[in-house]
Amino acid sequence: MKKAQSLLIRFSQVALVLLGATFLVSILIRQLPGDVSLLINPVASEAERASLRHELGLDRNYFSAYWMWLSRMFQGDFGFFIFGGKVLPVLKTAIPPTLQLIFYTQIVALTVAVPLGVTSAYKQGTRFDRFTSTTLFSLSSIPNFGIGLILSLIIGVKIGILPPSGYKPISEGLIDHFRLMVLPVLTLAIAPISTYTRLLRAEMIGALREDYVLLALSKGLSDRRILLRHVLRPSCTTLMTSAALSMGGLIGGALVIEIIFVIPGMGTQLAKAIGMREFLAIQTYVAFIALFYITFNSIIDVLIGVVDPRTRSRRA
């Protein structure tokens, strides 16, 4: 009962933020200087312009225009391009590459960072620990577009073992798909690897000082078992929170990396839309990105409650 109630509260908070975010975007779009209708049809008559303005909701106040946009979204009408065509089909092709990029990156980052973090916490202060932290600190300071460009140049062009850019959907062959994804994912993963490793290390060093580790030791368990079963688990929640937080940066990073590696995802579409002054499409894109970001964060939030009973009892 309590659980359902807290979930409901959580859900309404998320909905509120989502509504706020999309409303914000719709207000922003309204701030465009000049007459958008002229842009759509430069030779339109006064009557045509008026009907266009009505169609776009420009003759309404903020709230009713937003409501119009929102109800259209719910009906599956995601707007149209000023230069022709609907947004929906483009969205359908642009979302998968970006999502793939982001999820592969999270998977790679976690699979690299967890062992690194655990080992550096266990070997705290040793040469391995210092080497790892210095390397990651320096690598993560290189801007991601820099890493992307350099990787694409060195591995893609100079050495040539991997294609320097491009994208193929999974349906066109798994191997090709992954070969093309290696460099962009590697580029994107460096920053979260560094963040996760550092966090996990700090968190585990803290946890290793806890009494329950001593108790586990005094039971005669092996170091390995204690690290993985007793220390990693409570540290996981921090890792998950951090994974959720880094999502924002990752989305932004993915947009830029798409441009560099010529992946036809949301980033490329956003750049294209700005080049073509497709403000209606931009509104939809931004709303979708916010939707994804917020949803992901809420899922992580619920998952943390499952993994860590401490937060559960705190909330109850």
Place this chain on the structure above:
Amino acid sequence: MSEILKLSDFSVSFDTPRGDLHAVRGVDLSIAKGESIGIVGESGSGKTVLSRATMGLMPSTATCTGTVEFKGAVISNLSRAEVRKNWGTGMAMVFQDPMTSLNPVRRIGSQLMEALIVRLGMSKDQARARSVELLERVRIPDPYAAMKKYPGELSGGMRQRIVIAIAIACTPELLFADEPTTALDVTVQAQVLELLAELRQEFNMAMILVTHDLGVVAGQTDRVIVMYAGQIVEAASTTDLFRNMKMPYTEALMKSIPRMDQSSGQRLRVITGRLPDPTTPEPGCSFAPRCEYATDKCRTEKPPLVTTQTGHQYRCFFPIGGSL
């Protein structure tokens, strides 16, 4: 009686930025099978470090010297992996604070069964059955429900019982109880102590009860060791110690216990001053600066540990009641 644990000239020091910190200095101690001894002292007197270091549960910043013999075999020079073989099955520990000594994100059942499965090679079902027995033994109501709970859902007393259950799970021959009742409510303290005494009888365990409370050791132990600044300052059988204490420090500890038979409004006696800085040892008796009987001799010369015919040991030039 054969000895289960023997410490000789055992010292522990920590490498700190301010220099070596001598937490335990030259302790000799032996415990017979099934015997129960109490280690008493203020916070910082080295009693917790002594018990943990004996087991080998020390961080790498600590250096231990001297020898520790467990069941006739020297264990102080063994690698951690070899010492570990004794943990749980040979020696086990009950920690001070049950709020922090249980892993907050794992269920009671899995924490209890873990040792049984890993150390005794039980199957999951066997371990589960044994765990329920253990929980029943430490008087947890509804053990089946408790197995599925997280530590955060239980009270302090319950948790300490579970810690005890975990400690005795592999039937150790020696149990360290490191201030097992300090963090508990007064009403629960007696129950936990009673439980420990019962279990000790039942499993014929030797027990080292570490506490700052002379009242706790009084009814529980065969012998009492009083520690001050990392050294044993007095050791005697419990009855002998309470009837015939030799050390001014022990006396001061005793006087600082509030007593029911004192008239109200009377001031509690406190021991003035603080423990000496463990990084810079005193030239003389370490208790001298705080001792009301101290003389110049006490401040410049170190008193040796004297043993009387009755086996009463003390470290004082001017013991209470005169030297025998």
Place this chain on the structure above:
Amino acid sequence: MLKNSVGGKIAAAWLGLVVFCAVFGPLLPIAKVGQTFNDGLHVKPFTNCSFMGPLSHDLARTSSTSGTTTTTTPAIEFVTPNDIAPATTAMPSTDTTASEGAGSEDVFTENTAPPMVTSDTIVDAEQQERDRVALLASTQTSERCFFLGTTGEGTDVLSAIINGTRTSLSISLISVFLGGLIGCLLGITSAYLRGWFDRIMLLVFNIILSIPTLVLAFALIAIFATPLNPSDTVADSSRLKVLIASLVIVIIPQLGRIARAAALQWINRDFVTASRSIGASDFSILTKRIIPNVVPSIFAILFLALGTVIVVEGSLSLLGVGLNNGNSWGSLLARNSGDLVDYPHVIYVPVIVIAFTIISTNKLGDLIRASLDKREAKI
């Protein structure tokens, strides 16, 4: 604080150099190999190429997975800086003051433009450069040394980097300072007042934070600094203002939330309750008790934010909404990312400079935080 840290000293030295370049950099003119080649060989910034064409164009490039990521014009293949320099004996180098700028420009086009050049669009388009570019022409016969090479457009990388420092640094300093200031004020006030103000602030912060930083900044600039008519151009200065304003808006909620959390921690401390109980006014509690304790910890975070903003600025340039005049580190990189294969150093240099700067700000931020933690531990 810096005493025991070699890394900290290096970081401080590097930042000192960056500040020096930002202050005095514009005195050093941006050198160019020879304007002559600009027109024929001008390679548009990569980002422009990718979205100016139709979708099919992108897909076509996508499928050609081998080769380069760039749309290199064939002409660029045979042009390298070394080829150019001796070829143009009357090589225009640059050295001028703003006052001379416009006048010398005419001289330059008349005298030195080889016949193959029809017009010098780059120089025409870029007001700032016009101010600097001039002619040592008639007297200059020796080769010019380009320590870090030139871009595909023939701009000297070293002087471009040094010149870009001012823009890059001022963008991040101004936006982080303003964003930090406003964010702190809002966050601390909201933590102190609680109640409805706090709730609304938190909701607003959460709403803004629910849009990823880069996406929000992108949307803001897209709306406020993009002319409706594609043929109109937005002046670089107004683009810069919008860029900074967008970054400020993005930074406010981030620092606001941190400041709020930090202030809440302090507000619940006993000494604040104590001063409240002896009748101190809200204002004096805020200024004397809370702000002095919150600000230092925010300061460490501001340092970290500086580096992030530099990266965001570059990312925005790559996405096509940032500066694209090559006048900041990020835009220099974005503008020349199309020449990746032929002029890789144009990428390496800004990347290394940005990386060093971020390492330095992070290092100093860490040191500040560490020394604060020590101070905290003493309290």
